[in-house]
Amino acid sequence: MELETQKFGTKRSESIRKQTKSKAFFGMIWVVAGITLAVLFLILGFVLVKGVPHITWTFLSQEPEMLGAEGGIFSVIVGTVAVTAMAVVIATPIGVAGAVYFNEYSKGGRVIKVIRFFTEVLAGIPSIIFGLFGFAFFVVYMNMGWSVLAGALTLTLMILPTIIRTTEESLKTVPMSYREGSLSLGATKWYTIKKVVLPCCWGGILTGVILGLGRAIGETAALMFTIGGSLNIPTSVFSSTRTMALHLYMLASEGISDEKTYATAALLIIIVLLINTSATRIGRKMTNGK
Amino acid sequence: MENKFTVRGLNLYYGDFQALKNINIDIPEHKVTALIGPSGCGKSTFLRTLDRMQDTVEGARVEGQILFDGEDIYRRDCDVIKLRKKVGMVFQSPNPFPKSIYENIVYGPRVHGITEKKKLDEIVERTLKEVALWDETKDRLNDSALGMSGGQQQRLCIARCLAVEPEVILMDEPTSALDPVATAKIEGLMHELSKKYTIVIVTHNMQQAGRISDQTAFFLLGELLEVNPTDKIFSDPDNIKTEEYISGRFG
Amino acid sequence: MNTREKAIEKLIFICAAVSVAAVALITIFIFAQGMPAIQRVGLFRFVFGTTWSPTNGSYGILPLIAGSMAVTLGALVIGIPTGLGCAVFLSEVVTKRQAGFFRSAIELLAGIPSVVYGFFGLAIIVPLVRGLAGAVAPDAGATGLSVLSGAIILAIMILPTIVSISVNSIESVPNAYREASYALGADRRETVTKVILPAARSGIFSSIILGMGRAIGETMAVLLITGNVAVVPHSIFAPTATMTGTIAMEMSYAAPDHQQALFAIGIVLFVIIVILNGFAQVVMRRFGGAAA
Numbered sequence: 001m002e003l004e005t006q007k008f009g010t011k012r013s014e015s016i017r018k019q020t021k022s023k024a025f026f027g028m029i030w031v032v033a034g035i036t037l038a039v040l041f042l043i044l045g046f047v048l049v050k051g052v053p054h055i056t057w058t059f060l061s062q063e064p065e066m067l068g069a070e071g072g073i074f075s076v077i078v079g080t081v082a083v084t085a086m087a088v089v090i091a092t093p094i095g096v097a098g099a100v101y102f103n104e105y106s107k108g109g110r111v112i113k114v115i116r117f118f119t120e121v122l123a124g125i126p127s128i129i130f131g132l133f134g135f136a137f138f139v140v141y142m143n144m145g146w147s148v149l150a151g152a153l154t155l156t157l158m159i160l161p162t163i164i165r166t167t168e169e170s171l172k173t174v175p176m177s178y179r180e181g182s183l184s185l186g187a188t189k190w191y192t193i194k195k196v197v198l199p200c201c202w203g204g205i206l207t208g209v210i211l212g213l214g215r216a217i218g219e220t221a222a223l224m225f226t227i228g229g230s231l232n233i234p235t236s237v238f239s240s241t242r243t244m245a246l247h248l249y250m251l252a253s254e255g256i257s258d259e260k261t262y263a264t265a266a267l268l269i270i271i272v273l274l275i276n277t278s279a280t281r282i283g284r285k286m287t288n289g290k
Numbered sequence: 291m292e293n294k295f296t297v298r299g300l301n302l303y304y305g306d307f308q309a310l311k312n313i314n315i316d317i318p319e320h321k322v323t324a325l326i327g328p329s330g331c332g333k334s335t336f337l338r339t340l341d342r343m344q345d346t347v348e349g350a351r352v353e354g355q356i357l358f359d360g361e362d363i364y365r366r367d368c369d370v371i372k373l374r375k376k377v378g379m380v381f382q383s384p385n386p387f388p389k390s391i392y393e394n395i396v397y398g399p400r401v402h403g404i405t406e407k408k409k410l411d412e413i414v415e416r417t418l419k420e421v422a423l424w425d426e427t428k429d430r431l432n433d434s435a436l437g438m439s440g441g442q443q444q445r446l447c448i449a450r451c452l453a454v455e456p457e458v459i460l461m462d463e464p465t466s467a468l469d470p471v472a473t474a475k476i477e478g479l480m481h482e483l484s485k486k487y488t489i490v491i492v493t494h495n496m497q498q499a500g501r502i503s504d505q506t507a508f509f510l511l512g513e514l515l516e517v518n519p520t521d522k523i524f525s526d527p528d529n530i531k532t533e534e535y536i537s538g539r540f541g
Numbered sequence: 542m543n544t545r546e547k548a549i550e551k552l553i554f555i556c557a558a559v560s561v562a563a564v565a566l567i568t569i570f571i572f573a574q575g576m577p578a579i580q581r582v583g584l585f586r587f588v589f590g591t592t593w594s595p596t597n598g599s600y601g602i603l604p605l606i607a608g609s610m611a612v613t614l615g616a617l618v619i620g621i622p623t624g625l626g627c628a629v630f631l632s633e634v635v636t637k638r639q640a641g642f643f644r645s646a647i648e649l650l651a652g653i654p655s656v657v658y659g660f661f662g663l664a665i666i667v668p669l670v671r672g673l674a675g676a677v678a679p680d681a682g683a684t685g686l687s688v689l690s691g692a693i694i695l696a697i698m699i700l701p702t703i704v705s706i707s708v709n710s711i712e713s714v715p716n717a718y719r720e721a722s723y724a725l726g727a728d729r730r731e732t733v734t735k736v737i738l739p740a741a742r743s744g745i746f747s748s749i750i751l752g753m754g755r756a757i758g759e760t761m762a763v764l765l766i767t768g769n770v771a772v773v774p775h776s777i778f779a780p781t782a783t784m785t786g787t788i789a790m791e792m793s794y795a796a797p798d799h800q801q802a803l804f805a806i807g808i809v810l811f812v813i814i815v816i817l818n819g820f821a822q823v824v825m826r827r828f829g830g831a832a833a
Contacts, residue, residue: 022730029634032626033643039697040646043653043661097556105550106557107348119560124751124818125811126758127655128785129571132807135792136570157563164560177385181447184343184379185398185454186371190549195397196387218654221760221785225792245656252660252765265660269653276652280645 044269051266054259060267064231068247069257073264075233079241082148082234083227084216087155092209094156095163096198102164103171104193123161127221130158135225146228149237154226155219159212166211166283170204171197203282210279218272220245244268292319294458294488295340300354302335302344309335311512313354317458317505322480322489324499324520327509328535333492336509337460340490341377342370375402377458378451383467384443386435386450391427394435394446398454417449421479441472448479459483461491465498477502496536500524508532571811575804587805593771593782595791595799602806607773608688608781612763613756615692615777616699620756621749623696624703625738628745631704632711633733651701659765662694667766674778681778686768689777694762699752706751710744711737743824750821754814760785784810 062072098119106112134154144150174197182192198205220243228240229250242250244264251261295317302310310332317323325333338344339352342363356363363373375398386394395417396410404410414431418424423445427438435446444464451459461480465473480489480502493499499506500520507517508529516529527533579587582600590601627647631640670693671685714737722732738745768780769790782790788803788810795803 018728022728025730025734026634029626029630032623033630033634036623036627036650036700037643037646040650042665043658043697044649046661046665047657094556094559097553098559101553101557105553115557115561118564120822121564121815121818122560124754124814125564125567126760126785126814128758128760128788129567129807129811129814132574132788132792132804133567133570136574136804137566141570157567160560160563175385177381177383178387180343180346180379180381181385181387181450182397182401183346184341184374184381185401185450186373186375187397187401188371188546190546191401200388214652218652218656220654220656221789224789245654248660249656249761249765252656252663261660265657269657272652272654273649276648277645280648 044273047262047265047269051262051264051269054263055267059260059263063233067254067256068231068251068260073244073247073260073267075231076242076244076247076264078233079148079227080217080243080245082237082241083151083155083223083243084213086148086152086237087159087216088209088213090152091156091159091163091212092205095160095208095212096167096205098160098164099167099171100193100198103168104189104197119161119164122157123165127158127219130154130222131225133157134222139226145238146226146230146240147238148227148234148241151223151227151241151243152237154222155216158219158222159215162212162215163205163208166208167201167205170201170207173204174200203285207279207283210275210282214272214275214279217243217275218245218268219243220249224249244271293317294319294359295490296355296357296360298355298357300336300339300352300356302332302339302353303351304347305349309512310339313514315507315514315517317488317490319488320484320486321504322484322491322502324503324506325490325492325509326494326496326499326506326535329494331509332512333507333509334462336514337462337490337492338379340458340460341374341379343374343379345370375454376456377460378454378456380444380448380451380459380461380464382463384440384447386438386443386446388434388436390432391435391438391446392431394450395453398450402454413453417452420452420483421445421449422475423449439472441468441475444468444472444476445479448476448483452483456487458488458490461489463492463494466494473498496524508535510535568811571804571807574801575806575808578798578801578805579808581798582802587802588809591773593787595795595802598798600802600805602784602809604771604773605782605784605787605806606809608767608771609757609783609785611688611774611777611781612691612695612767612783613753615688616695616756617749617753619692619696620699620703620752624700624748624752625707625745627700627704628707628711629733629738631708633729633737647701647704650697651705655698655759655761656765658694658698659762662690662762662766666690666693670778677778683778684768684780686766686780687778688767688774688781691763691767691781691783692777694766695756695759698759698762699755702752702755703748706748707741707745710741710748713744714740743827747821747825750817750824754817754821757817758785758810758814760789764789 059072061074063075064073065071102112134150138144138150138153139146178196179192182196223243223246227242229242229246230240231242234241245268248261248264248268251257251264293316297313297315300310300313301308313336325337327333335344339356344350352364358373387397392414395414399410399413415424418427423442426442435443438446465476468476477498483489503520505517506520506523508515510531516523516527516532518528523532524536527536578600587600587602589603590599591603592599592601593604631643635643667685667690670687670690671683674681674683674685718736718740719732722736763783764786767783767786769782769786770780771782771787774781784806788806791799792803
C-alpha cells in the first residue's frame with residue numbers, strides 16, 4: 001500500500017499522517033461505543049446489584065408501611081397491574097382498528113394525511129403534558145377523581161401511537177395476494193381482514209401491545225397528577241392508587257428508604273426489560289418466520 | 291350456445307390513463323376463452339373487470355356494460371359478493387392462505403354460510419379430487435398449505451375456487467410461476483374443468499392458448515383487436531397485428 | 542350485509558380518528574387551563590419575566606426556559622458526538638453480528654424508564670459531579686444537583702433516538718457512494734466523514750431534532766437531579782429548574798392561580814415540542830431520509 005502510493009507520487013509522510021488520522025478517528029469511535037456499553041452495564045449493574053438482594057418474598061407480598069419505608073410493595077404491584085392492564089386493554093382494539101383503517105380502508109387523500117399527522121403529533125407529546133391533560137380532563141372535567149381509571153385512560157392515549165405503528169408495519173407485510181384470494185371467493189372486506197389479514201399479524205400486534213405495556217409500566221410523569229398515589233390496594237376503578245414507577249419516584253425524591261428504593265428500582269427495571277426483550281424477540285421471530 | 295358474459299363498450303380508466311378502450315366481446319358458456327397479447331395490453335385488467343376485482347384498485351373507473359347471464363354487473367345494486375361466488379378467480383402466482391390445506395378449501399364455503407362439518411368434509415374431498423390432489427394430500431389435510439410445491443399450491447387454489455361452486459373460473463396466467471411438469475398438469479386439469487365450467491384464461495404462452503382454448507381474444511394497447519375461434523386465430527387471423535404477434539414479430 | 546360492512550368501516554374510522562380527537566382535546570384543555578394565566582400576566586412578561594415565584598405572584602418563566610435550554614444543549618453537546626459515533630460504529634465498523642448485539646444494548650437503554658434514569662443520576666452522577674465541582678471550585682459548596690448532571694443523564698436518554706434514526710439513514714446511503722469514494726483513493730475515515738455522513742445528513746439532523754424534543758420534554762430525570770432552583774444557571778455546576786420539572790414539582794401544592802400558570806408552562810412546552818417535531822418531519826420528508 002505504502003509502496004504503491006509512493007509510486008504514484010504521494011509523499012510518504014503524508015500517507016503516514018493520513019493513516020494516523022484514520023486510526024485516531026476509528027479509535028475514538030471504538031471508545032465512544034465502549035463508553036456507551038459501559039454506561040448501560042453500569043446502570044443495570046448498579047440498580048440490580050444494589051436492589052435484587054432486597055427483592056424478597058416479604059417485599060413482594062406485604063403491604064407498605066410508613067409510606068413505604070417498611071413492609072413491601074404488594075399494593076403498588078396491584079396498582080401497577082390494574083392501571084397498565086386497563087390501559088393496554090383499552091388501547092389495543094382502538095390502536096389495531098386505527099392501523100387497519102390506515103392500511104386497509106384509507107384511499108389516500110387529505111383526511112388520512114391529517115389523521116396521520118395527528119398520530120405523529122400524539123406520539124411526540126411529552127408525558128408531563130399527558131399528565132396535565134389527564135388531570136384537567138379525566139380527573140377534574142370528567143369527574144373521575146384521582147383514580148385507576150383516569151390514569152389508565154391517560155396511558156391509553158400515550159401508548160396508542162406505539163400500537164398503531166407496530167400493527168401497521170405488520171399489516172404491510174401481509175401479501176396483497178392473500179386479500180385478493182379471499183375477496184375473489186366472495187368474502188367481504190371485513191371478513192377478509194378478520195379471517196386472513198389479522199391472523200397473519202398477531203405477532204406484530206403482540207409486539208406493539210407489549211411495547212405499549214413496557215412504556216405504560218415505566219411511565220411516571222403522566223400518572224403523577226392522575227392516580228393520586230394512595231398506598232392502599234385499589235378496590236375499584238375509581239380508587240386512588242400508585243404504580244411502581246411512581247412509588248420509586250416518591251421513595252427516591254423523599255429519601256424514604258434506600259433499601260426499598262433500590263429494590264423497587266430493580267424490580268421495575270427487571271420487569272420492563274423482560275417485557276421489551278420479549279417484544280423484540282417476538283417481532284424478530286415473526287419477521288423471520290415469513 | 292349461451293353466452294355467459296356479454297361485454298359492450300367497456301372503457302376503464304386509471305385516473306387520466308385509459309387502460310381499456312371500447313371492448314366488445316362475448317364469452318360462451320362451457321368454453322375456454324384465452325386472452326393473449328403483450329405485457330401491459332390490458333388483458334389482465336379486463337379479466338379482473340369480470341368479477342369486479344378491479345374495484346379493489348385505487349382510482350380505477352369503469353364505463354360501459356358487462357352482462358353476466360344477462361345482468362349488468364356494474365349496475366349500482368349488483369351484489370358483488372354473489373357475483374364473486376359465481377365467478378371464481380385463480381391468480382398468477384399461487385396464493386394459498388397461510389392456513390392448513392383443509393382450512394384453505396373450506397374458507398370459501400364458510401364465507402357463504404356453510405358450517406356443517408360433514409358437508410365441509412365432502413367439499414374438501416370432492417374439490418381435491420377434481421384437481422387431482424386428493425391422493426397426495428388426504429393424509430395431511432391439516433398440514434400448512436405453504437409446505438406444498440408451487441404446482442400443488444396452484445391446484446389447491448383452483449380447488450379452493452371450485453369449493454364455492456362457481457360457474458365461471460377466471461385464470462390470470464395461472465402457470466407462469468410453475469415449471470413445465472406442473473404446467474402440463476394444470477393444463478390437463480383445465481381441459482377437464484371446461485366440461486363443467488366456463489373458463490377465461492389470460493396467458494403469455496401462445497402454445498398454451500392454442501392447446502387449451504376454444505376461442506382466443508387478442509389485446510393490444512388496451513384495445514381488443516380480434517376475437518375468433520382459436521383455430522382460425524392461429525391459422526388465418528383477420529388482423530395483421532394478430533398475425534405479427536403470433537408469429538413472434540413483437541411482444 | 543352491506544350495511545353491516547359500512548357500519549364496521551365507520552367504527553374503524555372512528556378508532557383511527559381517536560388520535561385526532563386526543564390531540565384536539567389535549568390542545569383545548571391545556572390552552573383552556575393555561576391561557577387565563579398568560580392573559581393575566583401578559584404573554585411577554587410571562588415568557589420573558591425573570592422571576593418565577595408563584596407564592597409571591599411573579600410568574601416569569603425565563604429562568605425555567607433557560608434551565609430547559611441549558612440541560613438540553615448540554616445533553617446535545619454530549620449526546621450528538623456520542624450518538625453519531627455509535628451510529629458509525631454500528632453501520633460502518635462492526636460486522637452484522639456484532640452490530641446486532643450492540644443494537645440490542647441500545648434498545649435496552651431506550652427501554653429503561655425515565656424515573657430509573659433519574660434515580661441512577663441521583664445516586665451516581667450527582668455525587669460524581671459534586672466531586673468534580675468540589676475539585677474545580679472548592680468553596681462554592683456545589684451539591685451536584687446541577688445543569689451538568691441533568692445534561693449527562695439526558696444525553697444517555699436521547700442516545701437511542703439519535704443512534705437508531707442516524708443508523709437508518711446511514712444504511713440507506715447507496716453503496717455506490719462508498720465504492721466511488723474508495724475508487725478515488727479515499728480511505729475509510731475520509732469516506733465516512735466526507736461522503737457517508739454528509740449523504741445521511743437529513744436523517745442525522747432530524748434524529749438530533751427529535752432527540753432535542755425528547756430532552757426538552759423529559760420530566761422525571763431532570764426533576765430528580767437538577768435541583769429545581771428557578772434561576773438562570775450561571776455555571777454548569779449550578780442547580781436549575783426546567784419547565785417540566787417545575788410543573789411536576791409544583792402541581793401537587795399549587796393554588797388555583799399558580800396551577801393555571803403551570804398549565805401555561807405546559808402551553809409553551811407543547812408549542813415548542815410540536816414545532817420541533819413538525820420540523821423534524823419536514824426535514825425528513827424534504828430530503829427523503831429514512832423515516833422514524
